[in-house]
Each structure stands twice: as C-alpha cells, then as structure tokens.
Amino acid sequence: MPLSAPRRRTVAVTAAALLAGLVSAPAGHAAADPPRRVVENLDRGLVAVPSASGGTFLSWRLLGTEYARYGDAIAFDVYKNGRRLNRTPVRRSTTYRDTTPGTGTYTVRAIVDGKERGPSSPALDLAHGYAQIPLAAADGYTVQHAWPGDLDGDGRYELVVSRLSGTRDRPDLLEAYTLTGARLWRVDLGPGSYTQAGGNGANDPAPAAISGSTAIGGYRNDDNVTVYDLDSDGRAEVLAHTAAGTTFADGSQVTAASPANQFVSVIDGATGTERTRQPVPDDFVADGPSGGHFGIAHLDGEHPSLVTKLVTRVGARRGAFRVLFQTWDFNGTDLTRRWKYVVDPATGATGFHQIRTVDVDGDGKDEIADGNYVVNSDGTLRYVVDRAIHGDRFDIADLDPDRPGLEGFAIQQSELGIVSAFPWYYYDADTGERLVTGAHPTSPVSDADLDTGRGNAADIDPDHRGYEYWTSTADVTRPGAGVFNVQDGKVSTTTPSVNFRIWWDGDKASELLDFTRVEKWDPATETSTTVFDPPGVVSGARNATPFYGDVLGDWREEILAETADHTALRLYTTTEPTGTRLYTLAQNPAHRLGWTVRGYLQSTYTDYYLGTETRRVSRPAITLPEGAHRRDDHA
Known part of the structure; x- marks a missing residue:
C-alpha cells in the first residue's frame, strides 16, 4: 500500500496570527466561548x-x-x-x-x-540535585506507577504510587508520599489483586495483577487507579478498583458476597481511608473479572468526571476483547453513574492498551480516545478509524502548526489471527480520517514483518515545520520505516529511541526519554546524544519510569525514577536555563489529564502546538474551583 498524501482542510488565518505564532483554533470550535474548566489551585x-x-x-x-x-x-x-x-x-x-x-x-x-x-x-531545596523520597519497607516490591495529586490542599503535589510484589501470593499496595519524603498512608489491595475468582476462567491463569486491578485478568497493561480532585474542594481523591479483602489505611476492609465482586472506591487522599464505593457494571461477569483503565475527563467542559474502562477477553486468555466504559461523578459524598457505553465489536472498535481523554473537536468537552476509535463526551461513538485494528501506542496532540485542530499517530499490531493492513497511520483526531498511511513490505517474511510494537511523535527536527513520527521498525528498507515529518514526509532513514517524548532542555523542541536517560536527536548526523543519565536509578516494565511530567518549577518536565535497590524514589528536574516562558503544563488540560491514565505508558502532550515554531500560545479557558482561596503569590 503506497503512502497516501495528506488532505488539508482549509481555514482562514490572519497574517497577524501567523506572525505571532498563535495556536490555530481547533476544527469544530464553537463560535461562543467554550466552558471554563476547573483546574487545581497550585x-x-x-x-x-x-x-x-x-x-x-x-x-x-x-x-x-x-x-x-x-x-x-x-x-x-x-x-x-x-x-x-x-x-x-x-x-x-x-x-x-x-x-x-x-x-x-x-x-x-x-x-x-x-x-x-x-x-x-519557600523553594523546595533539591540539595542533591533531586528530591529523595524514601519508600516504606516492603521487601521484594517495586514501584510500577505514580500519580501526582494535591492530597492536602497546600498547592504542592504529593505522589500516590503502586507497588507490586512480582509474585502470585502477595497483594499490590497503594502508598502516598510527600515530595519531602514523608509517607502518608498505605492501602493493601488484598487477595483480589493477585488471584482470580469467579467467572468462567477466561482470564485465568494470569500474571500478577497491577495496582488497583483487583480481581482482574492481571494484565500489566492496566491501571485501575487514578488521582484527581473530583469534587473540586482543593484536595485530591484516589479512585481505585477494590474487592473483598482490600484494607484501607484505618484498617477497615471491603467485604463482599463473592470474591469476584468488584467496586470503584473513593479513597480520601490525605488519610487513605475509604469515603464511598459503588459496584462496577456486571455486563462482563460471565467472562471473568475485568481489567482496564481509569482516567479523568471534563465531560461537561467544566467539572472533572471519572472514566473507567472495563476490559475482558472472551474464551481463552488471548481471546477477543470486550470493552465497556462507565463514567462517574463525585460530589464529596456520593459517587454517581453518569453514562455507560458498551463497545460493539461490529463497529470495528478494538481498543489499545491505554486511553486518552482529550478535547478532539474544540468544544471544551473531553472525548475518550481508545486507539482506533473515539467515544464522545455524551457516551456515543464518534468514529472508528477505517481499517485500523489493535495497537499498543497512539498519540494525540497538535502535531502540525499549520493545520487546524489535533492530529493523531498510531501503530498497528497483528494478533489474534488478524493481520494489520498497514503498520501505522497519521490521522485527523476530530474525524478519524487517515491522512498518511504507512505500508507493509510487499513480500513479508513472517508475521513479525506485519507487526509494529512501538511508535512515537515529537518535534525533533527544527528544519521541518511540525512534529516528526517514527516506529520501532529496524529495517530501514521497509517503505514505512524511518522518521517522517507531518508536512514533508520522510526526513531520515534512521530512527532515534522510540519510547517517550519529553521537554527537558531549554528549547521548545522535544527530547527523548528511554529507560532513565534523556537523549537529543541531531538531524544533521541522524544520531542521538545523551544529555541526562542519572546514576543509581532504574526503569521498570517497557523501559518506563513510574512517572514523568511538569510537577515542579517551570513548564519543563520532571522524571520520577526508583533507586536500583528499590528503597526510594528520586524526582529529577532540569537545571538548563531557558529563555522560553510558558504557563505550567500542569494546568494545560491535555497534559494534566495525561497523568491520570497510567497502564501502558505513553508520551504526554499539550492541546496546543508546542514545538520549534511556537512563539505564543493561546490563553487557556480554565478557572479555579468556586470559592478557592487565591494564594498570596498568585497574580
């Protein structure tokens, strides 16, 4: 299949806006001002x-x-x-x-x-060059994921972390820590986090479950935990799947008629105690307990809601996926259902290993993207990308500064007897239209030639406008291999690391994060140089650290990694001077919501174009919670 050329929508852009580098209004942007979404009081x-x-x-x-x-x-x-x-x-x-x-x-x-x-x-003093956060004793445990959240309402983030034992006989743990190293609480997720119960055994046996994946199929692509201030009272809650035997910080436990019963629990972020819970939908109970993902979305454009994606596999453990979305609102007392959407496999919607919650049409309300399809903010199907199937990675951001709205880049895998029609595609995030499509080898040697495991999008070449994208395909003779620019097509036959994009040094282009090191791509030599490589820390599954994102300092991103002896976390921030000034990415809707979904980790982005060509960015439509105390140093 040849590479198809992009088709651009026309848009009237004033000369003044182009000269100023202003971000284009997304396609579908309403004439009236969008709703102002509530953000954290940092x-x-x-x-x-x-x-x-x-x-x-x-x-x-x-x-x-x-x-x-x-x-x-x-x-x-x-x-x-x-x-x-x-x-x-x-x-x-x-x-x-x-x-x-x-x-x-x-x-x-x-x-x-x-x-x-x-x-x-007063400044947080990182005298050793990083924040050292000692972990509570838990022999043999490692940190899988971390979720930032302001748990006590002081304007500084704390961290909620999941710790896994790596065995089938010990529960997963949730713990909370301050950035100065104080441990706040621990929740023991109980036997449901490492055993299977009920159902028809479709997902059993399985490896140890990941944090919050109580009584599920145990896929480490899942998360089933998130952290956010759902009721906008200034203090973040922790939302998690729980089941019989889950023990909260005050010693209280979940009890249930069956060990297969699952719940969504609201946990007080400051104390680790349960505030309320609701049973998860039981649509898939015949196929065994459900895994999936948690995230946060502003479905009404103003207030945050919890998004839960439930996933089972039918029959054998490698059977077809079944997917259900349930969204929830929390008013400080009650957790209530907003809407439910069960994915119809007949539509071609197959799903990926991570969701993204992002406003794809510019109306101020978030949609839920699950790889090859998008669910609207009201719980209806928006689109399925034509002929796309399952993949492990997909990105959504403003990848092209000269094209209105957001774009996406996704890879494709061949499994379950289904062969992908193409290795990757670059597409319109609003409509699902494929703009550029990669091509498989004309004479594949094996199924591996038709399976693409990794992909990434980042602005790494300042000589070409907009972002570049590439995959893990090593054979550069393949038609879909190499580095492609969103406007100019292939710009390199070799590729850099393909794990994560990160803003680390002083410019607006992207660096690349792989394992715990940061690399800078040089398009002139088509090679990468390591610019940061901290000693004494390690990455986890898929070469990923528990978290990276803008939790401190200016707009650039920090890296959270675990020490090699698994006794502490270290939070690193760049010390590179910069003449670029942007508002904190923690208050950019797309970037902040990207932290709320962990699972199969992917790169984080902003909802405006942030790259070499950026000069100014539009003012965000955000506001503090009603009645929030404006801090003395806020302008």
Whole structure:
C-alpha cells in the first residue's frame, strides 16, 4: 500500500496570527466561548537546585490561571533570605541562577501593573540535585506507577504510587508520599489483586495483577487507579478498583458476597481511608473479572468526571476483547453513574492498551480516545478509524502548526489471527480520517514483518515545520520505516529511541526519554546524544519510569525514577536555563489529564502546538474551583 498524501482542510488565518505564532483554533470550535474548566489551585512550584555551572538554579511556575487573566503582563522578583536578587524584573523566563555566596531561603513574587504580590512558599531545596523520597519497607516490591495529586490542599503535589510484589501470593499496595519524603498512608489491595475468582476462567491463569486491578485478568497493561480532585474542594481523591479483602489505611476492609465482586472506591487522599464505593457494571461477569483503565475527563467542559474502562477477553486468555466504559461523578459524598457505553465489536472498535481523554473537536468537552476509535463526551461513538485494528501506542496532540485542530499517530499490531493492513497511520483526531498511511513490505517474511510494537511523535527536527513520527521498525528498507515529518514526509532513514517524548532542555523542541536517560536527536548526523543519565536509578516494565511530567518549577518536565535497590524514589528536574516562558503544563488540560491514565505508558502532550515554531500560545479557558482561596503569590 503506497503512502497516501495528506488532505488539508482549509481555514482562514490572519497574517497577524501567523506572525505571532498563535495556536490555530481547533476544527469544530464553537463560535461562543467554550466552558471554563476547573483546574487545581497550585502554588508557585519554586525549586532550588545546584547548578552545573555554579550557584543555584531556581525555577518556578507561571500559572495557567494567571496567564489566562493577564497574558504576558506578568513579571517576577526573586528573593533570598528576604533580599531581592534581580536588578530588573524577570520577564522572559521563569528561571534564575543565583551566584551570590552562602545558602538561604528562596521565594519569588509576581509583579502585575508594577505592583508586587505576596511571596511564594519557600523553594523546595533539591540539595542533591533531586528530591529523595524514601519508600516504606516492603521487601521484594517495586514501584510500577505514580500519580501526582494535591492530597492536602497546600498547592504542592504529593505522589500516590503502586507497588507490586512480582509474585502470585502477595497483594499490590497503594502508598502516598510527600515530595519531602514523608509517607502518608498505605492501602493493601488484598487477595483480589493477585488471584482470580469467579467467572468462567477466561482470564485465568494470569500474571500478577497491577495496582488497583483487583480481581482482574492481571494484565500489566492496566491501571485501575487514578488521582484527581473530583469534587473540586482543593484536595485530591484516589479512585481505585477494590474487592473483598482490600484494607484501607484505618484498617477497615471491603467485604463482599463473592470474591469476584468488584467496586470503584473513593479513597480520601490525605488519610487513605475509604469515603464511598459503588459496584462496577456486571455486563462482563460471565467472562471473568475485568481489567482496564481509569482516567479523568471534563465531560461537561467544566467539572472533572471519572472514566473507567472495563476490559475482558472472551474464551481463552488471548481471546477477543470486550470493552465497556462507565463514567462517574463525585460530589464529596456520593459517587454517581453518569453514562455507560458498551463497545460493539461490529463497529470495528478494538481498543489499545491505554486511553486518552482529550478535547478532539474544540468544544471544551473531553472525548475518550481508545486507539482506533473515539467515544464522545455524551457516551456515543464518534468514529472508528477505517481499517485500523489493535495497537499498543497512539498519540494525540497538535502535531502540525499549520493545520487546524489535533492530529493523531498510531501503530498497528497483528494478533489474534488478524493481520494489520498497514503498520501505522497519521490521522485527523476530530474525524478519524487517515491522512498518511504507512505500508507493509510487499513480500513479508513472517508475521513479525506485519507487526509494529512501538511508535512515537515529537518535534525533533527544527528544519521541518511540525512534529516528526517514527516506529520501532529496524529495517530501514521497509517503505514505512524511518522518521517522517507531518508536512514533508520522510526526513531520515534512521530512527532515534522510540519510547517517550519529553521537554527537558531549554528549547521548545522535544527530547527523548528511554529507560532513565534523556537523549537529543541531531538531524544533521541522524544520531542521538545523551544529555541526562542519572546514576543509581532504574526503569521498570517497557523501559518506563513510574512517572514523568511538569510537577515542579517551570513548564519543563520532571522524571520520577526508583533507586536500583528499590528503597526510594528520586524526582529529577532540569537545571538548563531557558529563555522560553510558558504557563505550567500542569494546568494545560491535555497534559494534566495525561497523568491520570497510567497502564501502558505513553508520551504526554499539550492541546496546543508546542514545538520549534511556537512563539505564543493561546490563553487557556480554565478557572479555579468556586470559592478557592487565591494564594498570596498568585497574580
């Protein structure tokens, strides 16, 4: 099958907008202003880290809520022990390097209309170059995933982590920690997290279940846990699948008539105690207990809802997938069902190993993307990509700065006796139209030639507008192999690592994260250079660390990794100066919601174009929760 050329929708764009580099309004964007979605009430996120070039590197947030209100009309003053360090206000960055002698306590103050606001909370001091978070004793356990959330309402993220034993006879654990290393609580997920019960044995035997996958098929592609402030009271809840024997931090347990019964539990993020629970839908009970994914979406465009995806496989363990979505709302007391959608296999919707919750049509409301299909915010099917089947990875973002709306890139796998028609496709995320389609070898040697296991999209070549995408295909003679630009087609016959995209250094192009190292692709030599490789830490399954994303400092992303002896977590942040100033990615809807789904980890993105060509970005349609206390240092 030859590569098909992209077909572009026409859109009127003013010259002024192009010169300013403004993000194009997505296709389908309503004429009226979209709803303003509620986001977390974060603090300044100030960190102080020893600088490689000497002195102390400081980094802090420009909040999305204040950028939405004031745009670029915000500057900052930097203080050490109450003494201002900068001669003129800091305007072009949210970083500063202090070379004055001695140690001290750092704060920053926002400046609006020439007036200073109150001081930020003192900087988180990363004296060793990272935050060290000791793990509670759990011999033989390793950390699988981590979910950031403001559990106590102070504006700083805490971490909820899942810990797996790697055996079939010990339960998975959920634990919460502060970034300064204090352990808050532990939840024992019970025998349902490592044994199978009930049903017809369709998913049994199976490997050990992942965190929150109580009484499920045990696929480590699943998560069944997420962390978010669902009731907008300023403190995040933990949402998890539970079953008989799950023990919360106060010692209370889930009891049920059958060990196969599953529940969605709302766990208090500050204490680890259960607040309420509801049974999961029982549509698939005949096929055994369900695995799946949890995530968060703003289905009404304003308030967050929980999205649960239930998955079983029919018959043998490698049987066909059955998929059901149930969405939930939590008002602080009651967990209520919003809508349910059972995927009809006759539509061709097969699903991937991770969902994405993102606004694909620009109306302010999030849709649920599951690889080759999308479910609307109201629980109806939006589209299935023509002839696409199952794959392990897919990306959705604004990949082309000159094309309206969001695009996607997905890979394809051949399994269950189904052979993919193509190895990958680049598509319109709003409509599902394939814009460019890869091609299989004309004479495949084996089924492996028709199976693509990895793919990634990132802006790695500044000589070509927009993002590049590539797969794990090693044979560069294959027609679908190499690095492709969204506008110019193939730009390299060799490929970089294919795990994750990350913003790490000072420019707006992407770096690449594989294992625990960060690499920079050089398109001139078609080779990668390692720019960060911390010692003493390891990655987990599929070369992934438990988390990466913008949880501290400026807009660039941090890396959370486990020490090689599995006794601690370390959170690393970049110390590279930058002249680029963007509002924190933690308050960008697409980026923040990307943290809420773990499972088979994929790259995180923004919902606006963030790449080499970005000059300015649109102000986000976001707001703080009603009645939220505006912190002293907020502009």
